[in-house]
Amino acid sequence: MKNIKTKPLNIAVILPAFNEEITIKKSILDFYTTLPRASIYVINNNSSDQTEFIANKTLTKNKIHGGVLNEPKQGKGNALKKAFCEIDADIYLIADADCTYPAFHAFELIEPLIKGQADMVVGDRHSLGQYKKQNKRMFHNFGNKLVLFIINLLFRSNLHDVMSGFRALSRDFVQNYPVIVEGFEIETDLALFALDKGFRIQEIPIVYKERPLGSFSKLSTFGDGAKVVFTIFQMLRIYKPFFFFAILSGFFFLSGLLFGLPVINEYMISKFIYHVPLAILSAALMILSFIAIGLGVMLDAVAHQNKINFQFRMLDKALKNR
Ligand SMILES: Nc1nc2c(ncn2[C@@H]2O[C@H](COP(=O)(O)OP(=O)(O)OP(=O)(O)O)[C@@H](O)[C@H]2O)c(=O)[nH]1
Ligand SMILES: [Mg+2]
Known part of the structure; x- marks a missing residue:
């Protein structure tokens, strides 16, 4: 696969996006404002709306380094696999393209990686009590807590948010992480892999916002919840x-x-x-x-x-x- 070189700081912001025409422009510009020298990549997955067009236009108009990568296989996991295979960077900062994770936390997330203090830094939505307040879907909070409890029990860890979509990864981590899940299970899988292989995880409490009006979640409470539980089941079988x-x-x-x-x-x-x-x-x-x-x-x-x-x-x- 071809390697896209990121310059000059080698920080790549990865924004997986599926039908995010309402928020994609602001997402890109917010990260550009916070990290003006980073490359920004939108990983588009068969969006049927204007996501690809708006993303390309925003990147070109503002002369932002990066681009839009199109992944034909649907799923956030597949999108991140594409990003990890094709983008060459020292630090990978992953966020949603829906303006729920404030870009002003970006530097806090990448700082421990720059200092070599961590391999994965996670934006923790729970410690400030923001997720509970902002997310109106009751089962999501419950599902998050259940998965967290099982993982902390199994790995004797003390994590607060394993399902956050806002995380920074080191080059070392990305080069050694095989993406084997296709959808939203990717977050749980990332956390489990890091715990099992002894990678250093740090959590940074973050502010979390609700999706703006008119933009819709791609997460299905029960379908994706079941996949996450299945991932844990698989991980148990494989790792424990x-x-x-x-x-x-x-x-x-x-x-x-x-x-x-x-x-x-x-x-x-x-x-x-x-x-x-x-x-x-x-x-x-x-x-x-x-x-x-x-x-x-x-x-x-x-x-x-x-x-x-x-x-x-x-x-x-x-x-x-x-
Ligand atoms: N490339 C790609 N991105 C996806 C896909 N599904 C979701 N995404 C993106 O992944 C990010 C997370 O999806 P969301 O629907 O926001 O899921 P969530 O953050 O768990 O749910 P909310 O709390 O509603 O924000 C968003 O930027 C989506 O556009 C997909 O199939 N392909
Ligand atoms: Mg989201």
């Missing part, structure tokens, strides 16, 4: 296999015990098994339980080895870059 298979094993074990107890009881009393199908079912569940825990142990070793390989690759790169 022992935990995942231990739960599965526990489930089989308890069911086996439940079906097996009457059979054992029967055998104790009459020294004979009358409920043969129940005994077979119970034995099968117990076998499944042992298979599951065995799988957990094996896959845990694989995950551990993957982590070691990943760290070696990073180390190798760092040594070569010296």
Whole structure:
């Protein structure tokens, strides 16, 4: 794929946009005002409105470095994949193109990366209580909190906002992050990958605004909520296999015990098994339980080895870059 060089500061502002004709111009100009030397890229995804035209016009008229990239495969994840593959920058600042994340926070987000204090800096919408106030969709707040709780529990982290669309990423992070999700699960996936691989995450409390009148959210509460839960499920299976298979094993074990107890009881009393199908079912569940825990142990070793390989690759790169 072709590499687009960003000059002169190598900061690329990435604005994924799908039908954002009402807000795209202001989004670009706000970031241009805050970071005049950054390149600004709009990643357009089959918008049927004037998004592409307005974005191109705004960038050209104001002589802003960057451009509009068109990604035919729908989804925010696909849009970011396009951006990470084609844009060469030292810092990637991602924001929505809907004016909900104030550009005046941009420097706060990239500063820890410039200083080398973090690999990912996230604009945290919750700590100032802004998201709850501005977002009128009850389930979003609940969904955010649930996902956050599970992630913090699993990774023993203390994050406040895993689903924020406003984040700055280092070049190192982007070069090592494989985008494997297509839609809005990308935010959760970014956070999980960073936690699992030991990248340094910093959160900056930010002000969050409601979408301006006339502009519409692309997020479907239940459809995208289900995808996020599925991503967590997948991540558990991949990153925490022992935990995942231990739960599965526990489930089989308890069911086996439940079906097996009457059979054992029967055998104790009459020294004979009358409920043969129940005994077979119970034995099968117990076998499944042992298979599951065995799988957990094996896959845990694989995950551990993957982590070691990943760290070696990073180390190798760092040594070569010296
Ligand atoms: N390129 C691209 N961008 C998308 C797609 N879906 C959403 N976006 C953009 O991603 C950003 C986030 O989408 P939103 O609809 O604002 O989702 P949200 O921020 O979770 O929801 P709100 O709280 O309503 O703002 C916006 O800039 C969208 O235009 C897509 O399929 N492709
Ligand atoms: Mg938004």
